[in-house]
Amino acid sequence: MITRRELIVVIGTGLLGMSRLGGTQPVRIPKVGYLSPVNMARDASRSEAFRQGLTERGYIIGKTILLESRYADGKLDRLPALASDLLRSKVDVIVAAGGSRVALAAKNSSTAIPIVMTNVEDPVALKLVASLARPGGNLTGLSAMIHDLSAKRLEIVRDTVPNVAVVAVVWNADYAEKREELELTQVAGKALGIKILSVEVRSPDDIESRLLTIPASRNVAIIALPDPVVNAVEISIIEFARKRQIPTMFSQRAPIDAGGLISYGPSYADLFRRAAFYVDKIVKGAKPSELPIEQPTKFEMVLNMKTAKALGIKIPQSILVRADKVIE
Numbered sequence: 524m525i526t527r528r529e530l531i532v533v534i535g536t537g538l539l540g541m542s543r544l545g546g547t548q549p550v551r552i553p554k555v556g557y558l559s560p561v562n563m564a565r566d567a568s569r570s571e572a573f574r575q576g577l578t579e580r581g582y583i584i585g586k587t588i589l590l591e592s593r594y595a596d597g598k599l600d601r602l603p604a605l606a607s608d609l610l611r612s613k614v615d616v617i618v619a620a621g622g623s624r625v626a627l628a629a630k631n632s633s634t635a636i637p638i639v640m641t642n643v644e645d646p647v648a649l650k651l652v653a654s655l656a657r658p659g660g661n662l663t664g665l666s667a668m669i670h671d672l673s674a675k676r677l678e679i680v681r682d683t684v685p686n687v688a689v690v691a692v693v694w695n696a697d698y699a700e701k702r703e704e705l706e707l708t709q710v711a712g713k714a715l716g717i718k719i720l721s722v723e724v725r726s727p728d729d730i731e732s733r734l735l736t737i738p739a740s741r742n743v744a745i746i747a748l749p750d751p752v753v754n755a756v757e758i759s760i761i762e763f764a765r766k767r768q769i770p771t772m773f774s775q776r777a778p779i780d781a782g783g784l785i786s787y788g789p790s791y792a793d794l795f796r797r798a799a800f801y802v803d804k805i806v807k808g809a810k811p812s813e814l815p816i817e818q819p820t821k822f823e824m825v826l827n828m829k830t831a832k833a834l835g836i837k838i839p840q841s842i843l844v845r846a847d848k849v850i851e
Contacts, residue, residue, distance in 0.1 A: 553806040556614035557592040560621035560751035572792040576799025597755030602628035637811045639801040640664035655816040663811040674711035688742040695752045696723040730756040749774040776825045789819035823847040
C-alpha cells in the first residue's frame with residue numbers, strides 16, 4: 524500500500540513533469556519599446572499620458588506590462604541606432620513617440636515588429652502606410668493632421684495681436700513635410716495681409732543666429748512649427764521673444780507653460796493616451812495592418828496671461844472664451 528508521503532512525492536513529481544513539458548508554462552509579460560526624439564524631461568507629459576492610457580486598460584506597469592524607453596535628446600541621427608537597440612531588447616511593439624522621423628526610424632529597423640506612431644502628420648503622403656483605413660505593413664497609430672492647422676494658427680495670431688504685420692515662422696528646413704506647412708502659412712498670410720518671414724533652423728546650434736534675422740518691431744509675431752529640432756530650442760525662442768517683446772504661437776502646451784504666449788493644436792496628451800489603445804490591441808493579437816489610423820478629435824488652445832501682461836497685450840474676449848486653458 525502506498526503511503527501518504529509517497530503519494531505526495533508522486534503527485535509533486537508529476538506536476539513538475541507537466542511543467543517541464545509545457546503543461547503550466549509561465550505567462551509572458553509583453554514588453555513595449557518607447558522611442559522618443561526628445562529628452563526625458565521634454566517628453567514627460569506625453570509619456571505620462573501614454574502610461575495613463577495603459578493603466579486605464581488594466582495594465583500594471585512593471586508587473587503586467589514592461590516599458591523600455593529610449594530618448595534621442597533632439598539628435599535625430601541617433602534614432603536608427605536607438606530603434607535597433609530596442610529590437611535587441613526583444614520588445615513586442617515599438618511606440619514611435621514623435622513625428623515622421625521617429626516612425627521612419629522604427630519602420631526601417633524592422634518590417635516584423637508592430638509599430639504604433641503617435642503623431643505623424645500625413646503618414647499616407649510620406650508613404651509610411653498604404654491608407655488610413657488599411658495601413659498595411661507593420662505600422663499603425665495616430666495622425667496629428669498638423670498641416671490643416673496652419674491657417675488656423677495664423678488667424679489666431681491675428682485675432683490675438685490685431686496690429687501684427689509680420690509673422691516669423693521658425694521651422695526645420697531638413698524636415699521635408701514642414702516646407703508644405705510653411706507654404707500653407709504663406710498662402711494664409713497673403714489672404715490676411717500678413718507678411719510671412721521664413722526662419723530656417725537645421726540644428727539647435729543655428730537658433731541664435733537665425734532668430735537675429737527677425738526684425739525688431741512691435742508688429743512682429745513668431746510661429747514655431749513643431750519638430751524635434753524646433754522643440755529642442757523652444758526655450759531659446761521664448762527667451763528671445765521675451766527680450767524683444769514678441770508674441771509667440773506654438774502647437775502644444777509645454778512651451779506655453781514655459782512662457783510662450785499661446786498654442787493651438789491637437790491634444791498631444793489625448794494622442795499619446797490613445798496610443799495605449801493600439802498597444803493593447805496588438806499585444807492581444809491584432810495585426811497593425813488591419814488597425815485603422817485615427818486622426819485627432821480633440822484640439823486645445825492654451826494661453827499664458829502672465830506673458831500677455833508682460834508683453835502689454837490685452838487679450839480679446841473672443842480669444843479668452845475659446846481658450847481651453849488660461850495660465851494666470
